[in-house]
Amino acid sequence: MVELLAPGGSVEMVEAVFRAGADSVYSGVKGWSRRSKKYEMGDEELKKAVNIAHDYGGYLRAAVNAMPKAGEERMFVERLDFLYSIGIDAIILNDIGLMRITEERYPDLKIVASIGASILNKEEALLYKESGADMFVADCKMSIEEMMEIKAYTGMGVEVLIHANTDFTYLGRCWMSSYKALRYEDLDGKAYYIGSPNRGGVCFRPCLFDWRLSGEEIYASHFQLPNDMFLLLDEIPEMIRRGVDCLKIQGREYSISLIHDLVGVYRRFIDEFAERGEVDVEAYRGELRELAEKRDAERLKRTLELMKVARGKANEI
Amino acid sequence: MELTTNIPNLEGMSECSIKPYDGIYLGMPYCWEYEGNFVSNLHDLEAGIEILRSLKKKTYVTTFAVPRNKDLEKIYRLVETVSDLCDAIEASNLGIIRYLTKEYPDVKVHAGGLTNIYTVSTAELLYSIGVSRIVPAYELSIEDIEKMKDVGVEIEVVVHGKIPVGIGHECFLKRFSKIVGRDCPKICREEMYFKSEDLVLKPFGHATLSGKDICMYEHIDKLEFADAFRIEAVTERIGYRERVGSIYRRLIDDGFSRSDFESLKALSENGIANGYYFNKAGQIYVSR
Numbered sequence: 001m002v003e004l005l006a007p008g009g010s011v012e013m014v015e016a017v018f019r020a021g022a023d024s025v026y027s028g029v030k031g032w033s034r035r036s037k038k039y040e041m042g043d044e045e046l047k048k049a050v051n052i053a054h055d056y057g058g059y060l061r062a063a064v065n066a067m068p069k070a071g072e073e074r075m076f077v078e079r080l081d082f083l084y085s086i087g088i089d090a091i092i093l094n095d096i097g098l099m100r101i102t103e104e105r106y107p108d109l110k111i112v113a114s115i116g117a118s119i120l121n122k123e124e125a126l127l128y129k130e131s132g133a134d135m136f137v138a139d140c141k142m143s144i145e146e147m148m149e150i151k152a153y154t155g156m157g158v159e160v161l162i163h164a165n166t167d168f169t170y171l172g173r174c175w176m177s178s179y180k181a182l183r184y185e186d187l188d189g190k191a192y193y194i195g196s197p198n199r200g201g202v203c204f205r206p207c208l209f210d211w212r213l214s215g216e217e218i219y220a221s222h223f224q225l226p227n228d229m230f231l232l233l234d235e236i237p238e239m240i241r242r243g244v245d246c247l248k249i250q251g252r253e254y255s256i257s258l259i260h261d262l263v264g265v266y267r268r269f270i271d272e273f274a275e276r277g278e279v280d281v282e283a284y285r286g287e288l289r290e291l292a293e294k295r296d297a298e299r300l301k302r303t304l305e306l307m308k309v310a311r312g313k314a315n316e317i
Numbered sequence: 318m319e320l321t322t323n324i325p326n327l328e329g330m331s332e333c334s335i336k337p338y339d340g341i342y343l344g345m346p347y348c349w350e351y352e353g354n355f356v357s358n359l360h361d362l363e364a365g366i367e368i369l370r371s372l373k374k375k376t377y378v379t380t381f382a383v384p385r386n387k388d389l390e391k392i393y394r395l396v397e398t399v400s401d402l403c404d405a406i407e408a409s410n411l412g413i414i415r416y417l418t419k420e421y422p423d424v425k426v427h428a429g430g431l432t433n434i435y436t437v438s439t440a441e442l443l444y445s446i447g448v449s450r451i452v453p454a455y456e457l458s459i460e461d462i463e464k465m466k467d468v469g470v471e472i473e474v475v476v477h478g479k480i481p482v483g484i485g486h487e488c489f490l491k492r493f494s495k496i497v498g499r500d501c502p503k504i505c506r507e508e509m510y511f512k513s514e515d516l517v518l519k520p521f522g523h524a525t526l527s528g529k530d531i532c533m534y535e536h537i538d539k540l541e542f543a544d545a546f547r548i549e550a551v552t553e554r555i556g557y558r559e560r561v562g563s564i565y566r567r568l569i570d571d572g573f574s575r576s577d578f579e580s581l582k583a584l585s586e587n588g589i590a591n592g593y594y595f596n597k598a599g600q601i602y603v604s605r
Contacts (some may be wrong), residue, residue, distance in 0.1 A: 067435035067454075070461035096411065097438025118433075121386045124412030131442065141486045146386050169483035169525065170383065172433065175456050179482045179527060179599035180516055195598065196456060198435070206516060215509040219496045225489065225511070311514070 001274060002240050002247055005061070005159070006263045009039035009252030014049045014060075016260040021267030024059035025049070026092060028201070028252065029079060031187040033063035034094070034116055035201040039252040047086050059089035065114035067095055067198045069191035077101065084109060093117075094172065094198075096131050103132025110134050112159065116172035116198060121146075122153040129154045135245065140166040144235075148242055159246035160232075160239055163262060167207060168226040171197075177204045181310045195310070204310035205303050229299065231262075231288050233281055237273055251295075253302060258294050265291065318569055319545040321473065322558055323379065326353030327361045330368055334555045337562030338548075340375035342407055345551055346382040346429065347481070348488060348522025349391075352502040356381055357391075359398050366402045375404045382409040382431045383484055383523055389416075400424050405449065408432075418447035425449045430475065431484060437464050444470040450544070455480045458596045459539050471544040476533040477561055477581070478549025479519055479526040480592055482599065490520040505552075510587070516600070517587045521552050527599060532589035534578050535605040537568060539594075557584060 006017035008027035017025055027049050028040035041049060046062065053060040062083045068076055076098055083091065090110035093099050094117050102111055113133040119125050125136055135157035138147045147158045167174060178196035181204060185192045193200035205227065212221035236247065249266065251259050265287050273279040308314035320338050324330055325345035335341060343365045344355040355362040355378070362378065369376040378399045380392050392413055396406060400421050408414045409429035417426045428434060428443055430452040440451055450471035453462045466472055490509070494500050499507060510528050511518045517528025531549070533540060540546070548565060550558040561584065564577045582589055590600045597603065 067433075070435065070437050070453075070457065070464045073436065073438050095436050095439055097436045097440070097442045100442055101438055120410065121384055121389055121412045123389060123416050124410055127411045127415040130415075139486075142385075149386050167485070168487070168489050169485040173383070173431065173485070174483040175593075175599065176482045176516075176518070176525065178456060178593065179518075182593075182596075182598040184596050198433075198454075198456065206513070209513040209516070211511050211513045213493055213496075213509060214512050215497070215507050219509070220493055 002244060002270060004263070004266055004270060005246050005248040007250060007252040007254075007259060008049055008060070009035070009254075010256070011041070011045050011048050011052070013252070013256045013259060014052050016256045017263045018052060018056040018058055020260045020263035022058065022263050024061060024089070025053055026061040026063050026248075028063040029083065031190045031192050032066055032068070032079060033092075033201055034065050034114070034197060035063075035252050037187065037192070037201075040201075043082065046083070050086050050088060053089075054087070061090040061092050061112060062088045063092040063114070064098070065092045065094040065116050066201050068098070069199075072190065073098070073101065075190060077105070080105060093133075096128060099128065099132040113137065114172075115139065115161065118170040118172035119150070120170070122150045125150045125154045125156055129156050135159055137161065137248070139170055140164060140230075141170075144239060144242055144244075147244065151243065157245040158243070159248055160244050161250055162232040162236065162247045162266065163230070164248075164250040165227055165229045176206045177202075177310070180204055180206045181312070202306070204306050206310065208303055209307070229292070229295065231292055233269070233284060233288060236269065237279060240270070240273060254295060254298050258291065258298065262291055318541075318543075319375070320548070320562065320565055320569060321375075321377070321545050322548040322562060323551040324365070324558070325351055325551050326355060326358075327365055328353055329555055329558070330365060331555050331559070332372065334559035334562065335369070335372060335374060337559070337566040338374065340377055340404070340545070341369055342377045342379045343369070344379040345522070346379050346409060346431070347484065347524035347551075348505070349381060349388075350502050351505060351522060356395060359395060362395070362399060363402065366399065376402070377405045377407055377427065378403045379407040379429065380410070380413055382429065383486070384410055384413065396421065414443065414448060415446070422447060427473070428452065430455050431481060434465075435461075437468060440465040440468045440470055444468050452547070456593045456599075459594050463542055466542050472542070473545035473547055474540055474543045475531055475549050475592070476537065476540065476546040476565065478530055478547075479528070479552065480531050480549060480599075481524045482518060482527050483525040484523050486523065488520075488522050489525075508586075519552070526552065527590065527592070528587040529590040529600055530581075530585035530587075531592040532581055532585065532602070533591065533594065534565070534568060534581055535573075536591070536594070560584060
C-alpha cells in the first residue's frame, strides 16, 4: 500500500501526524536540512521523534538535504553515525557525493534522493541509484508517465508531493533568494547560510515580490513570478494504481493543527480508495478547500516575515 | 591559464570576438528554441567546429542543461555527431554526464555550472566516473572551490558575465509575447529585465540570469588556482564578448589596468557583482 509521509517540524508535530494516521514522518537535522533551524531538531528531539514513530509502528526519515559547505564531509559522517545509532529508518539527501559516502558506510540504510536533487530524467536517476539512492522525490512538474518511466528504468521507488508549492524554477536549481540577500552564520561549527534554500533552507521568496518587466518600456508590472501552492486530490487514485510508492505532505513550518487535519483527510481518502477501489473525490474537496484557506493565511504571514529579513528589517527567521 | 567563453550560434562567430579566447563552448544550454542554437542545428554545429579548428581554438560543445526523458535522444544524436570532432563535451545534467562517461569513455567530459557540484565528495565522484573538468556550483565561495582542486579534476570558474540564478521547465518570458509584441524566438533578442526593489534579473529561455555582470577582474589573483577562466557571454552581443575577452586577455598577459576595469563597468548595463565568491549575497560587489 502507498505510504503517507508527513512533516515533523517538532516533536509535537511528529506525535500529531501519527495520531492522524501518517505511515511515516520526516524531520530535519539541525543545520542540515532545507528549512529554517526553527523547524529542525536537535539530537534529543530526534531521539524522541524516532521513538514516537516506532511506537506507532511507523518510520522516521531524517532530512539532511541542504548542501553542506565543501569539506564538511567529516562532520556529515559524524551526523550520519549518530542518526544510524538512534535507529532512523531512512535518510533524505540531496548531494550525490554524500549518498555514496552513506551507501558505503551503511548499505542497509534507505536513501531518498530529495526534491532538491531535482532529478529530471531516467539516466540521471540511474546515476543516483548507482550512488546509493533507493527512492527519488519526483519534481512537481513531472508527469506520471515520466515518473513511471524512471521507475521502470531504474527500479527506484517514487515519492510524490501532494501538498507543496511549485515554482517557475526547478527546486534545487534556484539561487534567486541568495542573490538578493545572504547571511552567513556558524552553527556549532557548521556553516549555515540564511537566504540560500540549497545551503541552509531559508528562502526569502523573492519570486513573490512585486515585479515589473522592463525593456524599451515597462511592458508589465505588479506581477509575481510563479510560486503556487497545491493540494492534489483527483490525481491520487491514478498515482496509487500506477505504482507511486509514497505520497508526501510538505509543511514543517505550518501549525500542528493544520498539518494534523491535512494528514487526517488524506488518510481517510487513501483508506477509502484501498477498501473500495474507488473514492468519492467530491466528499473530500470541500474539506481540503477549507484547509487550503488556513494554509494560505499561515503562509502569507510567514512570507511577510521572510521578506522583512531579506530587506534587513528583521533578523528572526 | 585557459580563457573560455560560449557562443550560441553561427551568427555569433566573428573572428574578432573569438580571438582573445583559448577555448570556446558552442551552444546555448538554456533553450532548445533559441534562434540558430548549435544544440538544435547540427549542420551549423559542424560548421562552427570547423571554424574553431581553423582558428586553432579548443573546441567544446555544450548540451541542453535541463533535459527530461523526452530530450535524451536528441542529445544523444548531438553527442554522436560531435564526439570525434570536438575537444570536450559539456553537460550540466548528471544523466547526460553518466551517458557520456559510459558510452564515450574516450571523450573528455566537462560538468557545467548547473550540475550543482557543492561538495568535495561530489567532485570526487564525478572525477572517478571520468569527468575531466568541473564548473563548481555558482553559489560557492572561493575557499569552497579551492578545496575541490585537491581532487585532481580541472576547475573552471566564471570570472565575468551573467550567471544563472534559476532554471526551470519553461520559458516564463513567452507568457509576455503578446504584450511585448514578439514571439519566440524573437522575444529573446530584446533586452528585457525583471525588476523589483534592488533586484534586476534577466529572463532567458528556461533560465533566469543575474541582471548584474559577475566581475572578478579586481580579484583575479584569488582565483589563480583554477585551470580555466570563463567569460559567460552566451546571451550577449558579439561586441561584448570581444571587448570583455580582450580585457581579460590583457589582464592575464599584462596585469591590472584601471582603465580596463572602468571599461568593464561601463559595459555592464546593470552594474557588477562578485556573485557568491566572498560568502555574500550574489548581487553585492566588494572592491579590492
